[in-house]
Amino acid sequence: MTLLDWFRRSTEAYPDEVALVAGGAEFTYRHLDAWSATMASALERRGAGGRPVGLPAVREPWVYAAYLAILRCGLPVVPFDPARPSAHVQRALGLADVGVVLDDGTSLPSGPDGVPQADGPDVSDNDVAYILFTSGSTGTPKGIPIRHRHTEAFLRHSIDHHAAGPGARLSQTFGLTFDPSVFDLFVAWGSGATLVVPDRAQLLDPVRFVNDQRITHWYSVPSLVSVAHRTGNLLPGSMPALVRSLFAGEQLTLAQAALWADAAPASTVENHYGPTELTVTVTGYRLPADRERWPSTSNGTVPIGPVYPHLSHRIDPDTGELSVGGPQRFDGYLDPADNTGRFEPPAELPVPAEHRYRTGDRVAIEDGVLVHLGRLDNQVKIAGQRVELGEIEAAVREHCGFAEVVVVPGQVLTAVYAGEPASPAQLRGRLRAHLPAHMIPKRFVACVRLPLNANGKIDRGACAAM
16 A cells, blocks of 8 residues: 555545644645645646655645645655755755755645646556655665555554544654654555644643643653753643653653653553664553552663564674665665674675665663664764763763763763753762763753653754764
């Protein structure tokens, strides 16, 4: 099935259910289907020429109709963040060979025109559905094309596992340039549920958004837990109607999970993990309802495992790197040079389906489940010894009492933390019993909150600049 097939199936089964809440308005499946069809006709008249279409990742209703319209035309969606520097955006759009860029919705129909629309071109599940970009080590974005067939097993698993369907209301906290947004859109639209889009102000007050919009399924980066906690709104019992809570995109600490679980006592809490190259997420761990049965992990984070049953995986015995294969694995980057060393075992292009993608993430099996230990490239040498920055961050969180910490290498090891300024000498003293001397940060930098990037994740580059 293609992404559009999931939406069409729900439109046929639930035409009068609300598909989208955005910009203060509601749109039924019937309305959104007709609107996207009208948009598709207008897009074809603009002559995309069979090439991908650039779509601004803004939180306006027309963007969601346009997403579906691009799929109706059989073309890949290339979301871009208009707030990013123009040179960065243009470089990415050029790498994707974008034919048309939809800068805003003014040139597209503002609603269905009432004229019966002809079916669009046949779309194969082998066609590219969307292209996203991650930062490359050289500074050049790496283009990741995901085909419709890569999404099918993921959506089938997710819709079933999270019991999505008519009456469910899913949050859409992730920007469209960040691939968990594919979960938001198509777990909702593939099941007949409602997608609810918060504006930026609502994102800063998750509790109020959840309650005002009657959200049943919440999905975000863990950083938003800390945002809600700092504002004093994440109080015990403050989200009584929430039934499912999912987090992905960065490590979820057990402390963050406990804060959220207290605020949403009727909700399950799950931690998910996966790189864009493996189509959103490939592992998931649901915390037990009984707090006494929660795991105690080596770095104070919620486990990420196990790997989904329809995927294969391997953990490198020397480095701990996780490699994953199966139907969610992409076929390779836009630039073939970026594929070098990324598949296991090594293979020439086209990469055989049975080969696995090397994630670059270190994991360990603790009490039978996977725990994320950090990135391989977050290992640095200090005093000639290899050091894992994530291990230092975990120690600072646990023994210094800070919920959010980023350790920055450099001439001296620096810990940037969110919280009230504390004496560096006292903080180092607390760590001496838990870390060797060369792993104890020499400097500590306090800030009100750690900076976040456009995807809502902690921005390590900005922390380093501090």
